[in-house]
Amino acid sequence: MARSQVRQPQKPPIDAWGAGRLGLIFSLFYRYGPPRWSQYVRQHWSGQRLVIGVPFLWLFLFFAVPFIIVFKLSFSEVRLAMPPYAPLIEKVSEAAYAINVNMGNYAYLFTDPLYTSSYLYSVKVAAVSTLFCLLVGYPMAYAIARSTPTLRNVWLMLIILPFWTSFLLRVYAWVGLLKTDGLINQALGLVGLGPYTMMYTDFAVYIGIVYSYLPFMILPLYSNLEKHDLTLLEAAADLGASPIKSFLRITLPLSFPGIVAGSLLVFIPAVGEYVIPSLLGRSDQLMIGRVLSDEFFANRDWPVASAVSIAMLLLLVVPIVLFQRFQNRELAGARK
Amino acid sequence: MGERQASNAVEGVGPPRPVDRTNEYVRIEHVTKRFGDFVAVDNVSLTIFKGEIFCLLGGSGCGKTTLLRMLAGFESPTSGRIFIDGQDMADTLPYERPVNMMFQSYALFPHMTVEGNVAFGLEQEKLPRSEIAERVAAMLDIVKLKDLAKRRPHQLSGGQRQRVALARALVKKPKLLLLDEPLGALDKKLREATQFELINLQEKLGVTFVVVTHDQEEAMTLASRIGVMDRGEIVQVGTPTEIYEYPNSKFVADFIGSVNMFEGRMVEDEPDYVRIETPELPCTIFVNHGISAAPRAAVWAAIRPEKIDIAREEPPGPDNRARGVVRDVAYMGDMSVYLVQLDGGKMVRVTLPNSVRQLSERISWDETVWLSWDASSPVVLTQ
Numbered sequence: 241m242a243r244s245q246v247r248q249p250q251k252p253p254i255d256a257w258g259a260g261r262l263g264l265i266f267s268l269f270y271r272y273g274p275p276r277w278s279q280y281v282r283q284h285w286s287g288q289r290l291v292i293g294v295p296f297l298w299l300f301l302f303f304a305v306p307f308i309i310v311f312k313l314s315f316s317e318v319r320l321a322m323p324p325y326a327p328l329i330e331k332v333s334e335a336a337y338a339i340n341v342n343m344g345n346y347a348y349l350f351t352d353p354l355y356t357s358s359y360l361y362s363v364k365v366a367a368v369s370t371l372f373c374l375l376v377g378y379p380m381a382y383a384i385a386r387s388t389p390t391l392r393n394v395w396l397m398l399i400i401l402p403f404w405t406s407f408l409l410r411v412y413a414w415v416g417l418l419k420t421d422g423l424i425n426q427a428l429g430l431v432g433l434g435p436y437t438m439m440y441t442d443f444a445v446y447i448g449i450v451y452s453y454l455p456f457m458i459l460p461l462y463s464n465l466e467k468h469d470l471t472l473l474e475a476a477a478d479l480g481a482s483p484i485k486s487f488l489r490i491t492l493p494l495s496f497p498g499i500v501a502g503s504l505l506v507f508i509p510a511v512g513e514y515v516i517p518s519l520l521g522r523s524d525q526l527m528i529g530r531v532l533s534d535e536f537f538a539n540r541d542w543p544v545a546s547a548v549s550i551a552m553l554l555l556l557v558v559p560i561v562l563f564q565r566f567q568n569r570e571l572a573g574a575r576k
Numbered sequence: 577m578g579e580r581q582a583s584n585a586v587e588g589v590g591p592p593r594p595v596d597r598t599n600e601y602v603r604i605e606h607v608t609k610r611f612g613d614f615v616a617v618d619n620v621s622l623t624i625f626k627g628e629i630f631c632l633l634g635g636s637g638c639g640k641t642t643l644l645r646m647l648a649g650f651e652s653p654t655s656g657r658i659f660i661d662g663q664d665m666a667d668t669l670p671y672e673r674p675v676n677m678m679f680q681s682y683a684l685f686p687h688m689t690v691e692g693n694v695a696f697g698l699e700q701e702k703l704p705r706s707e708i709a710e711r712v713a714a715m716l717d718i719v720k721l722k723d724l725a726k727r728r729p730h731q732l733s734g735g736q737r738q739r740v741a742l743a744r745a746l747v748k749k750p751k752l753l754l755l756d757e758p759l760g761a762l763d764k765k766l767r768e769a770t771q772f773e774l775i776n777l778q779e780k781l782g783v784t785f786v787v788v789t790h791d792q793e794e795a796m797t798l799a800s801r802i803g804v805m806d807r808g809e810i811v812q813v814g815t816p817t818e819i820y821e822y823p824n825s826k827f828v829a830d831f832i833g834s835v836n837m838f839e840g841r842m843v844e845d846e847p848d849y850v851r852i853e854t855p856e857l858p859c860t861i862f863v864n865h866g867i868s869a870a871p872r873a874a875v876w877a878a879i880r881p882e883k884i885d886i887a888r889e890e891p892p893g894p895d896n897r898a899r900g901v902v903r904d905v906a907y908m909g910d911m912s913v914y915l916v917q918l919d920g921g922k923m924v925r926v927t928l929p930n931s932v933r934q935l936s937e938r939i940s941w942d943e944t945v946w947l948s949w950d951a952s953s954p955v956v957l958t959q
Contacts, residue, residue, distance in 0.1 A: 469681070469683065471679055471681055471683040472683050472685060474648075474650055474670070474677075474679070474683065475677075475679055475683035475684075475685070475744075476685075476696070477649075477650075477669075477670040477671045478648060478670055478671070478675075478676055478677045478745075479671075479676065479696050479697035479700055479744065479745075479748065480671050480672075480697055480700035480701060480748070481671055481696070481700045482671055485700065489696070490685060493687050494686070494687055
């Protein structure tokens, strides 16, 4: 193709470029840049690709690349060196390279009961905490969604407000509340009860997780409940359903996507929770997050730590995939 | 102001479908509903008879939907009482009323199939499963949705959704069905077809219908009686014919169909005829029936566009005629609308059926024409 032909300035389609500075830069580039570029840009680049590209690049650099490194590490052998693992591909001699794939780290996870019990315990703690979050969060989300718009904003503000304080501080505050001579036991002592041992128990961990993750349950539930068409409830009442029946047959099933979203947002990070069980939890039973950090920092066994985290990831992939599928179904249902 | 029966109704004008006026089903007594300072429904009294289709007709914000929602129990009256089948409904919750409602938005349950939606009401009655299945199937057959029983609402067209909503309300065998703009979301063709389906269904099942609509055509087709509402009040109750031919006020005359209104004074007031003088016409308007109004009182003569004749030749007689120039012609297919400017300047709307196909003979733009009307055509209004 003749150069002059390609260089002929043509107005780029507005929707592809959008407005603003970036659009201007690209349109200048498109008009006066090298011809191949302008062809390529016109055919393959659009504003849509650009905005998707930024988070993609971010996730690639800070999620995919580290993940690949960890994945690779999990197949290495531990070494007392710097870095403390054997390289995956080792130069044995001038002409030979050895690929050291070591499945031993994964096998080790099954041989030592510490790991399986930690995994199971983590899942249990996360599941129980999620359930409590749901039981506490659903009524709150429901009440917020049904209150007047002004009040609604106040409630939401109060839900989000704790995030302005450091997470660590808030968990430490619970130590002061829960310990044997803490505020709760002192108050109970005034009415002749207690003292109860609450610190370093599962109970304290549940309290800590429910408290910290409650907003992640409430916000998706709220955004679901707030969108409900209230005439559906009137229709149910009109057809003879009592308020409780209407809730069970209409509101609850329709809020199921919100329940799933909120539960996963609590469950997934709760499984890997490190700070809360370290500060409030039992010392005889570790959660997997703690095991991982001990493995990494105390034992300096990077390969086993990597294997632990890959195993944890696999454990969580199942609910994540379920979540994805659910969201897709939601999107399909929303197209009315 | 309460219920004002058509005061000048004339014998021989009857409802298209007979209304059994002995069998009263709903009685609304002096019902008022306020929302803060706003009076949505203002002292309405109304009687609805068993087996009729009663239409509440009015513009938006006239209180018709509020009145309907009070019948369903979603709003409670600020004052006044509502009786359904002789029972005071004051303390009866919506889910305990023998009433079902079809919502304007249909309010179908999106997570249930068509079948599930229709069965919902019956499940609340704790009927045996076999009976529920039977009644749902029968109802889906009636509304011709049998093949779509397993679909979800979002997989249906507007007309199909409307029929699901209707089936869901009717399967409960209510004595009274409330319909809030039942055909509002349908396109014109479908709306016309559905209107007749609704009437057939109502006749087959013998349910009393109370329909809320802003569409006068819909009200005219469906209703055995119409209650016209304006600013929270019922201004006239009557059969479609009564409402159209004998409106009792300028508002009703203007709201139902189109009308040419001449403001004037009564100059002759006899028991069997009146004569009205108006500055808008060179002649007087002669009306061959008497009315009750104070002599020389300000009155309005309302003449429907289709009751005016348009001709090139001068009509005989001194009264009920006027000369003008055709300013606009709208060909609508079945009829043509002429806008004629009288010599006095007033615009008059005249409609003529296009009964002949010949186009060349038709009166056209800028022609000078004579308008005339029968002495029985004008309706004399005092308010």
